Amino acid sequence: xxxxxxxxxxxxxxxxxxxxxxxxxxxxxxxxxxxxxxxxxxxxxxxxxxxxxxxxxxxxxxxxxxxxxxxxxxxxxxxxxxxxxxxxxxxxxxxxxxxxxxxxxxxxxxxxxxxxxxxxxxxxxxxxxxxxxxxxxxxxxxxxxxxxxxxxxxxxxxxxxxxxxxxxxxx
Numbered sequence: 001x002x003x004x005x006x007x008x009x010x011x012x013x014x015x016x017x018x019x020x021x022x023x024x025x026x027x028x029x030x031x032x033x034x035x036x037x038x039x040x041x042x043x044x045x046x047x048x049x050x051x052x053x054x055x056x057x058x059x060x061x062x063x064x065x066x067x068x069x070x071x072x073x074x075x076x077x078x079x080x081x082x083x084x085x086x087x088x089x090x091x092x093x094x095x096x097x098x099x100x101x102x103x104x105x106x107x108x109x110x111x112x113x114x115x116x117x118x119x120x121x122x123x124x125x126x127x128x129x130x131x132x133x134x135x136x137x138x139x140x141x142x143x144x145x146x147x148x149x150x151x152x153x154x155x156x157x158x159x160x161x162x163x164x165x166x167x168x169x170x171x
Contacts, residue, residue, distance in 0.1 A: 028087065028132055029057035032165045035138060037158030039073050040111055047073040047110055049156060054167075055085060063087075067099060071156075076108025079142065081120055095134065098123040105142075114150035118142050124160060134162040 032054060039049040053069035068082045083101025090096060101120040105113055122140020129135070138160045143153035 028164075030165050030167060031055040031057070031132075031134070031162040032167075033069075033134075033160050033162040035158040035160035037138075037156060039071075039077075039156050040154045041157045042155045045111065047075050047077070049073045049158070051156075051158060051160075055162065067101060069101070073108070073110050075110035077110035078106040078108060079118065079120075080104050081118075083120065089128075093128050095126045095128050095136075096123060097126065097136075099140065111152065111154055112150065113142065113152060113154060114144045115148035117144060117147065119145050122156070126160070126162070132164045134160075136160045136162070 033052065035051045037049060039047040049071050051069060051071040053067050056066045056068075059065050063086050064084050065087070066082070067085050070078070070080045072078050081101040081103025083099060083103075085097050085099045088096045088098075099120070099122055103118060103120065105116055105118040107113070120140055120142045122138065124136040124138040126134040126136025136159075138158045139156065141153055141155050144151050
């Protein structure tokens, strides 16, 4: 088995484990999430990045929720993506949110990830405030899963803030 695809399988296994171990909170609506932090955090030549995501509140298959997002680095790299998330509530205020996404990559002056089509997997650990806003730490990995000859991958570590909003889900 290709070890690069093993990471995707591991992410799916973790998602399934979390789904069986923790209940998703059903009353959260849409969230507009903004954040900043380090890009290429596990390697030399770190960059700064800003990111925004729209996390839709509606669910399918009981627990899966769509996301759409963009990130940009200080060296002009850009990634637009769409995918899925799952909110696992721990206690009254903490939420773990694994995410899987696919999107289009533009290198700009930053690190060469091997091609345009890139996959993102990771998760966030957040504190949910009483107004349903969240403050969290996100860590994720972007790579092409070996579909191109070059596949260096990149990791991000970020502070994220989510604001409840009803652009698509209504009041």
